[in-house]
Amino acid sequence: MRLRHSQGALRGARRSGGAASGTARDRQAEEERRRVRLMIEITARAGAYRKGLVTAVGRLSPEEAAILADLERNGLQVPQLHDVLCGGHVLVDDPQLYEDWRFAGQSRPRLSSHHRDIDKTLYPDIGMRGQVVREKLHGRTAQGTWVQLEKTPAAFGERRLPGLNDVRHLMDYVVYRITRSNVGPWGLSRMTERRPMYLSPVLALPTPLTPPVARSLTRALHRIEADDDVTAVSKDLAVRFPPPDRPDLAGELGRSLSGRAGRGLFGNSDVWVTQTPSPSAAAVLGEGSEPSEAGAWPRGGAA
Structure with missing residues (x-):
């Protein structure tokens, strides 16, 4: 079988x-x-x-x-x-x-x-x-x-x-x-x-861009990336460590995420968990409501 x-x-x-x-x-x-x-x-x-x-x-x-x-x-x-x-x-x-x-x-x-x-x-x-x-x-x-x-x-x-x-x-x-x-x-x-x-519908279809649109899109992506470089770190570090030179930034658009991307198995369903309260856990969490004499919280208490 x-x-x-x-x-x-x-x-x-x-x-x-x-x-x-x-x-x-x-x-x-x-x-x-x-x-x-x-x-x-x-x-x-x-x-x-x-x-x-x-x-x-x-x-x-x-x-x-x-x-x-x-x-x-x-x-x-x-x-x-x-x-x-x-x-x-x-x-x-x-x-x-x-x-x-x-x-x-x-x-x-x-x-x-x-x-x-x-x-x-x-x-x-x-x-x-x-x-x-x-x-x-x-x-x-x-x-x-x-x-x-x-x-x-x-x-x-x-x-x-x-x-x-x-x-x-x-x-x-x-x-x-x-x-x-x-x-x-x-x-x-x-x-x-x-x-x-x-x-799993196959909706993504490759669509070529006209040369003027591709050039304009590439310039915009380069400008966005350059702005990100100088705002993420100091300007001195941005100059010393430039990002990799990728000539075809437009080609990176449309790449799908690896694996299963989405809302997950349960989607927007109403999922809840019912369980019996744990007296031991309640006791541990209830300990240490006041600081100890040494000024430190007891082990297992709130931080």
Whole structure:
């Protein structure tokens, strides 16, 4: 069974030909499952879901955890997880995820009406069943990968006669037509294919500047840098230690920050911590309210 890992170290080692021991992979997979379980349990406290979500989280599979962890690695925040679990249509500008989410023994080709502009013979849509995702469906886009969780597993593409689940799937489609909301495993989401959730969108495009604009911009940047040099330190030191001469200051504009820049995993959600008061800590902090006779504060007191 092929396991996906959201941590860059093991992912990079596998792509570069490095091999990690089975024990290390198992530990990584279990840590990934624990993290995803915690994310779901947090969002389940505040969001409205169908009954049974917390129970299903206890049976979360490594494959399900890998998919949700990859979404988190690409910028998914805990408040957005609600829409994912309720069937929101998600776009990620990472085509490699299409291959990473094809798990041996778990994934199967599926027919769907999503993203018809993609050659389905070259990039067939892929389904996978699970306790939390119920029916995960993903495929390729022109720029990356899309994924959507469905309430009812369907047999489309398995070359057999339609069953009860297929009838239920069609009923979910009727609900979608009426409510204009996707029917996910644990609720409804307005994040449809026409109004999807974007993660890690590729928005930065190189745009050349005309020579007059480039010269004017470079002069302005040189002037700003020179002003910073003489105000940050004394003028004598600024003359003795000039900054590196970089002829193309304009070329430094637009460079993205390394790593994940943004609001973080919890975004603007209401996150709070409840804990039992510690009598020992209160006692230590309460000591030393008055200076000692020697004029020094007791150890552990306020400074």
